[in-house]
Amino acid sequence: MSEVHDVCVIGAGPAGIAVAIRLSELGHKVALVESGFENFNATAQELSNAELTNAKSHALMTDAVVRILGGTSAVWGGRCVPYDPIDFETRDYVEHSGWPITNADLRPYYISACEFLGVGEPSFNVRNCTALETRDLLFSDTFRSGNSLCGNRLERWSQRPRIWSTYRSRVLRNRRIDLISGFTCIGFLHGVLGNPVSHALLLSTLGGETAPRKLNAQQFVIACGGIESTRLILNSINNPQGIKVPVRDIIGRFYMGHPSGKIADIELAGDPSKTIFNFEKDGNVYVRRRITFPSSALDRESLLNIAFWLDNPNIADPQHGNGVLSAAYLAIASPLFGRYLAPAAIRNSILKSGVSDTFAHLKNCLVHPFDTVGFCTQFAYRRYIRRPRLPGFFVHNRTNRYALHFHSEQVPNRNNEIALIHDKDKLGLRRVRITLEWSPQDLDSIVRAHVRLDKLLVEQGIGRLWFRYPMDTVSEAIRQQAVDGFHQIGTLRMGNDPRTSATDCNGRIRGTTNVFVASSAVFPTSGQANPTLTLIAFALKQSEYIHRCLKL
Ligand SMILES: Cc1cc2nc3c(=O)[nH]c(=O)nc-3n(C[C@H](O)[C@H](O)[C@H](O)COP(=O)(O)OP(=O)(O)OC[C@H]3O[C@@H](n4cnc5c(N)ncnc54)[C@H](O)[C@@H]3O)c2cc1C
Known part of the structure; x- marks a missing residue:
């Protein structure tokens, strides 16, 4: 892991694979780090377990995420729907609504996102x-x-729909992508608030290592899924050598499905x-x-x-x-x-x-x-x-x-959150407690x-x-019927105001210059649409921004 990569992408689910391929097409050397393996591995999967405040409204993590190459696309339905223009707007009847980007900003990327996910033309009418x-x-x-x-x-x-089967040979044969599977990112090294992060810290998923390996890169992309990306960042900001952020309390809040x-x-x-x-x-x-x-x-x-x-x-x-x-x-x-x-x-x-x-x-x-x-x-x-x-x-x-x-x-609600608990996984990362409740406004609007x-x-x-x-x-x-946890939105929300957003309009973590999040966790509102198509469109847009940063 001594080689310096332009970009280190953490997580090889749909978002991580899309970012790695796009950045390699743009000429960059990419390390793609994945905790899981080609086949399902119970030790890897167990790392994602979490505590639920209400097991009626949120699925078990064993049903909601899959730690394997290709990520949760191993089980997803494959239903693709774009967000509607209204989802990006600030609405006076939806507190905390409004995205820092518009539907028009994402529109060109829906074309490539449809191609990536194999849904043909971006025609939704x-x-x-x-x-x-x-x-x-x-x-x-x-x-x-x-x-x-x-x-x-x-x-x-x-x-x-099985993203790894589709892109396996394209990733493995790509000279610009180094796939590092079976390694789990457990944190980052970040000196001073506002400076770049220098390394990602990796441990073998199966354990047995005493010290983490350090992976150096110019840019980092966290693409571990909504809950796991948030958990990794929460763990890192708790570590004195880890990521420094200006406002901690926003991270993990406003969880939506x-x-x-x-x-x-x-x-x-x-x-x-x-x-x-x-x-x-x-x-x-x-x-x-x-x-x-x-x-x-x-x-x-x-x-x-x-x-x-x-x-x-x-x-x-x-x-x-x-x-x-x-x-x-x-x-x-x-x-x-x-x-x-x-x-x-x-x-x-x-x-x-x-x-x-x-x-x-x-x-x-x-x-x-x-x-x-x-x-x-x-x-x-x-x-x-x-x-x-x-x-x-x-x-x-x-x-x-x-x-x-x-x-x-679902409306953004500060009390729905992903928060660290004391219990740790086998690699020493603290697990999370997930709180997801349907508010009176959610229920009333449906009725x-x-x-x-x-x-x-x-x-x-x-x-x-x-x-x-x-x-x-x-x-x-x-309330009795509704269960989510499959669509993981909002806990690293984007925004223009550093006091109320965890990431900027490009999904870059505030307080860092070079750590981006490619996950539906950055969406400030949930819309009615399943999130993956919009996530891929966003990730492709973000890749082009990272490309411009690398050229500077
Ligand atoms: C049953 C089910 C049905 C669904 N159906 C639909 C649908 O029809 N339409 C839709 O839009 N969405 C659907 N979804 C949601 C969809 O699966 C997710 O939106 C999508 O997989 C998110 O992609 P991702 O790359 O962000 O995360 P993931 O697919 O979760 O991938 C994250 C990857 O990161 C890896 N990882 C995690 N932590 C670490 C770490 N610390 N270090 C290294 N690697 C790590 C994981 O192993 C995984 O491979 C469904 C989900 C489920 C569970």
């Missing part, structure tokens, strides 16, 4: 998708998008066969429609950003009477191979989602055996053999009634958004909602 067969069709027979409601927005699904769940069903008017509820192909990429409110409508109603999509009924409840859903439930619940069919987080949420009765599920499968076998065979082929793989499955409903899934913004959606559906003759809970208990139902 049905009308712009030239290869989408249903481009000129409405969401449903009666659904017209207008000033108050939109059914044209799309999510795109990565056609090669996305409350999501189902509190209503949606019934659409018109011909059920015309409802576009399923995955569609735009060229070689799967896309799916979502229901959103235009920014002006969110502003008018002081609503947090939110998206909805049609979903299957609860597959665990055999009352749905559908053989396909029952077959899916039995497969996922199977102790033998269920864990290979869905990420642990999704499998757990299905298994705990309510009633289940194996006999009743088997009966469902036998009512229309040919339909069930036909669907399952086709699904297995499209999911596990054909490329791109089908991201999931949705079944058509003859009555035009579907479960309605919501995915909402009001549903009420508003129902009103608009009825007024415009599109359909209606059926709430699953009495109105005075809906907020509590959301």
Whole structure:
């Protein structure tokens, strides 16, 4: 590790790999340090364990992050959605909102981010998708998008979601990238506030070393995921030789995710066969429609950003009477191979989602055996053999009634935090306690958004909602359902004011000249979108800034 690198990137998840490749393309010598290995290693994974203040609202770290080459992309869903222009703005009804960069600043980088994640063109509106067969069709027979409601927005699904498999040979064959896997960064050497950091400190992940190895570089990029990047920095600023920051108390605060769940069903008017509820192909990429409110409508109603999509009924409840859903439930619940069919987080949420009765599920499968076998065979082929793989499955409903899934913004709340505790991992880094609670504003906005959606559906003759809970208990139902920890946002927030931000507009840690964070931890607000696409766009923009710094 005596060689001097231009840049040391810590963490080889999607963000770290994107930064390392981009900087190597720009001519720089990069060290890419990764705690994990090619294959899952329990010793490495255990380093990420953390304490949870509320295990109902936050997933276990074993389900939320993966310490392996490629990082958490080993289990992620691959759903890609850009942030909306309103997410970058300061809104008077969202305290601490406002980014130091705009949507326009990121726009050019979404093109390369889409390419990197394998989601094709950066077209997120049905009308712009030239290869989408249903481009000129409405969401449903009666659904017209207008000033108050939109059914044209799309999510795109990565056609090669396992990032390490995709980029493995490109990283290993790249003469400008030195991959150092199986080594964990445990800190940094930083002399004086405002000066550059000189070294990253690394220990073998499997232990056995007495002193850390020092890796020198001109620039450092911390890309360890939202929680682990924050934890590494918190540990470092606690060490007298480590990173010096002007304001400590901001680091680890304002932790956010996305409350999501189902509190209503949606019934659409018109011909059920015309409802576009399923995955569609735009060229070689799967896309799916979502229901959103235009920014002006969110502003008018002081609503947090939110998206909805049609979903299957609860597959665990055999009352749905559908053989396909029952077959899916039995497969996922199977102790033998269920864990290979869905990420642990999704499998757990299905298994705990309510009633289940194996006999009743088997009966469902036998009512229309040919339909069930036909669907399952086709699904297995499209999911596990054909490329791109089908991201999931949705079944058509003859009555035009579907479960309605919501995915909402969470307001930045200082009391949601990642804080060090005394317990240490095997390499001596202090672990963290994670606090994530849904605030009254989060819950109230979700309820009001549903009420508003129902009103608009009825007024415009599109359909209606059926709430699953009495109105005075809906907020509590959301609180019981919503779990995150998969989207790790806000704890190293960017800003223009050094008193209220941990990082500047380029994601550089305040108090250092050469340590950057490539993680959704720098996002000041969470929006309604899953964060990875915007993270990659930001990381690519940041790489170009680091390139300019190296040229100075
Ligand atoms: C079940 C699940 C489903 C998801 N689905 C979606 C989705 O559909 N869409 C979406 O946008 N997002 C989704 N996400 C979130 C997505 O996975 C993350 O946003 C993304 O992986 C973040 O990338 P990253 O590179 O910042 O961090 P990670 O992917 O977590 O990678 C960080 C890397 O850093 C390494 N590391 C950690 N600490 C150290 C250290 N001290 N030294 C060296 N290396 C270190 C880790 O081993 C890891 O390889 C999902 C997450 C989960 C868990």
